[in-house]
Amino acid sequence: MEQTMRRVVVTGLGVISPVGNDVDTCWNNLISGVHGIGPITLFDTTDYKTKIAAEVKDFDPRAYMDKTDMLRSDRFAQYGLAAACQAVEESGVIGTLPPERVAVYFGSGIGGIRTFTEEHNKLLARGPKRVSPYFIPMLIANMAAGMIAIRFNCQGAAIPAVTACASGTNAIGEAVRAIRHGYADAVISGGAEAAISQCGIAGFINMQALSVSEDPEAACLPFDRRRGGFVIGEGAAALVLEEYEHAVKRGAKIYGEVCGYGATCDAFHITAPRPDGTTGARAITLALEEAGYRPGETVYINAHGTGTPMNDVMETGVVKQALGEEAYKAYMSSTKSMTGHMLGAAGAIEALACLKALNEGILPPTIHLLDPDPECDLNYVANQAIRTDLDLALSNSLGFGGHNACLAFRKVKV
Known part of the structure; x- marks a missing residue:
């Protein structure tokens, strides 16, 4: 007998980002076209081709943790815990379920690379005895998930992607x-993610992935003919996901339903996407099928949209493969034009943007799109937010290693 799958809704949101350290500030800046890109302040960039990034500003970890936890955690985990604290507080789910029924699935693309850089410098300059005893737990990419689970006594699985x-x-x-x-x-x-460090920036520069523009207004240019690489960002975003019936029973605020998910691998190259785009398109198609998509529905796609020459053309083609002629009727924008590329946090903040767009009927723009690439010929919500009611919102992500993932969201229907 086929099992009926339970529905999943979102009951809390939290964010630490280059455009705001709470959901309202972040969202208002996104729909207003305000970006968080500027000169790197975290280290001296004299010897670096790339001089700008999208840094988090005015973040005080003491608002979310005590000094002891601060000293033994990397910045990426601090961002993750802070975003989770906001989402959990809004949701109110903790205490309504046994601890073993609450889990944490929290990702990071790189983990504690800033800690790695700092501790390696200590090793070279002062010897092995000066390396922090917390070096390993600060470095490993599962620690945001671990710290969140510890804070909220989540005794279900605690797993990083x-x-x-x-x-x-x-x-x-x-x-x-x-x-x-x-x-x-x-x-x-x-x-x-918190990868704006000497080592991280150097690595991305040398693989020719980063923009080297020194003009914050002309550095992150998704779908524009002038684009020349991505601008690295940092921060975190958190969603509280909850079984629908439980959320309704306790009277929780519901942002929307996660109604589709697709994940595939290009199985092709460690950095370059599969040239025919079939596997990227299949991730979107899988999410659409789960979501019960019907041609004619009003669709918004928060694009991966990094602003690299290869990605934007490839993603445009992938969306066309998945949606056919309906792709030209869809709205698609890159909020990375404002947040920069937050790497392992990007998909989470872009999921948040999809949920807010569904709720408020406002689509955040792709800013600085002044000279569209002829090969990027879809509706990228150029420069100004658009007001429209949506049936379906998609968040699309592509990662080194050939990882493709897509989430689909709808307003909740009883």
Whole structure:
């Protein structure tokens, strides 16, 4: 007998980002076209081709943890815990379920690379005895998930998704499956990253992935002919996912339903996407099929949209493969034009943007899109937000290693 899958809804949101450290500030900046890109302040960039990034500003970890936890955690885990604290507080789910029925699925593409850089410098300059005893737990990419589980006594699974730039999306998608199939009743999910460090920036520069523009207004240019690489960002976003009936019974605020998820691998190359785009398109198609998509519905796609020459053309083709002629009727934008590329946190903040767009009927723009690439010929919501009611919102993510992931969201229907 076929088992009926349980429905999954979102009952809490939290964010630490280059455009705001709470949901309202972040969202208002996104729909207003305000970006968080500027000169790197975290280290001296004299010897670096790339001089700008999308840094988190005015973040005070003491608002979310005590000094002891601060000293033994990397910035990515601090961002993740802070976003989770916001989402959990809004949701109110903790205490309504046994601890073993609450899980944490929280991703990071890189983990504690800033800690790695700092401790390696200590090793070289002062010897092995000066390396922090907390080096390993600060470094490993599962620690945001671990710290969140410890804070909220989540005794279900605590699992990180580590799929490069698809980490946040895969974390949410796999959390949805855990609830659908009865392994958990609620999951704190999302992604966190803090890779703006000497080593991280140098690595991305040398693989020719980063923009080297020194003009914050002309550096992150998704779908524009002038684009020349992505702008690295940092931060975290968190969603509280919950089984629908439980959320309704306790009177929770519901942002929307996660109604589809697709995940595939290009199985092609460690950085370059599969040239024919078939596997990327299949991730979208799988999400659409689960969501019960029907041609003619009003669709918004929060694109991966990094602003690299190869990605934007490829993603445009992938969306056309998945939606056919309906692709030209869909709305599609890259909020990375404002947040920069938050790597393992990107999918999570873009899922948040999809949910807010569904709720408020406002689509965030792709800013700085002044000279569209002829090969990028869809509706990218150029420069100004658009007001429209949506039937379906998709969040698309692509990661090094060939990881493709797509989430689909709808307003809740009883």
